[in-house]
Amino acid sequence: MSQHENSRYRTVLFDLDHTLLDSDASINEAFVATMGSVGLDAGSALRDHFDRINNALWRGVERGEHSPNDVLTLRFQILADELALDADPVAMGDTFAEALIVYGDLYQGARSLLDSLVGRCQLGLVTNGIGRIQRGRIERLGIASYFEAVTISGEVGVAKPDASIFDLTFDALPGANRESAVMVGDSLGSDILGAQNAGIDTVWFNQHNTAPPANAPTHTVSALADIAPLI
Ligand SMILES: [Mg+2]
Missing domain, CATH: 1.10.150.240 (Putative phosphatase; domain 2)
Known part of the structure; x- marks a missing residue:
């Protein structure tokens, strides 16, 4: 069986700051x-x-x-x-x-994570930030080509944890559905709560080993290297 057939998730949404980028x-x-x-x-x-x-x-x-x-x-x-x-x-x-x-580089392991997923999953970026800054960073880091959709709160007028920023992202991802999608992010208040509001699974990147929250994420990892096996 190929990795694709084994994949639990077809669509993977990423946060940028403190998830992929050393903000x-x-x-x-x-x-x-x-x-x-x-x-x-x-x-x-x-x-x-x-x-x-x-x-x-x-x-x-x-x-x-x-x-x-x-x-x-x-x-x-x-x-x-x-x-x-x-x-x-x-x-x-x-x-x-x-x-x-x-300034600021991708975390170690971020690019290899994206490389390991990009062929077999549809990737999106959902970030709370200012359009000019986030677009400039994405360009400088050379990561635009990984993502079929990039949704920036400063451009669309809604921010995580509002479910509507996820609705807009799904609109921009052909064939995506919530049952086979997962959001990867570090923030409980925006990424995890937002994805839960939108009805999709979550991977909480808990790199500082914070105590788990009441709104339990679907998956929790402390290293980016632990994410690909969950997908
Ligand atoms: Mg973040």
């Missing part, structure tokens, strides 16, 4: 570049402050309170206000966005 590295470099652009040293206290603002804004995106595109400038507007910085938040947002495109 921590990307954000670290981008933050240093952005703070440098306004003459500040990106120390850990400043970074913690920024992370609190940024994470709160992205949780607001998940709740539908603002768009990913708003986050681009808003995080620096809030930071500049709270620290009384004499700096232009729009320019800071731009510097940060450009650096997010340029």
Whole structure:
């Protein structure tokens, strides 16, 4: 029997940030570049402050309170206000966005995972983010050709965990059905809950060995290498 006939899933949807992409590295470099652009040293206290603002804004995106595109400038507007910085938040947002495109590599094992699946499954990317940044990263990383559909919340106006971002993705994947689809992602609040809302199976990439949630994922892995055997 071929691998294809053995496959449990015909369609595999991936999250990008912290699932395929080392987003921590990307954000670290981008933050240093952005703070440098306004003459500040990106120390850990400043970074913690920024992370609190940024994470709160992205949780607001998940709740539908603002768009990913708003986050681009808003995080620096809030930071500049709270620290009384004499700096232009729009320019800071731009510097940060450009650096997010340029910095950060795929996790080790991500490309080989995609290579192992691409012939036998239909692949899609479903990401909460800003279109310009995510498109720029996908281009730089050379991963566009793996995916038959790329859905970016900042482009479509809905974000994970809203089921409608999955509906849009299925619309763009010919022949896909939910019974033979699975979502792979690191975030319980967006990827796992979103896929559950959309009625599809889940692979939770729990690389930091966090305690399992009440909304149990279908599968849990701590390494990307453990995903292909589940498919
Ligand atoms: Mg993620």
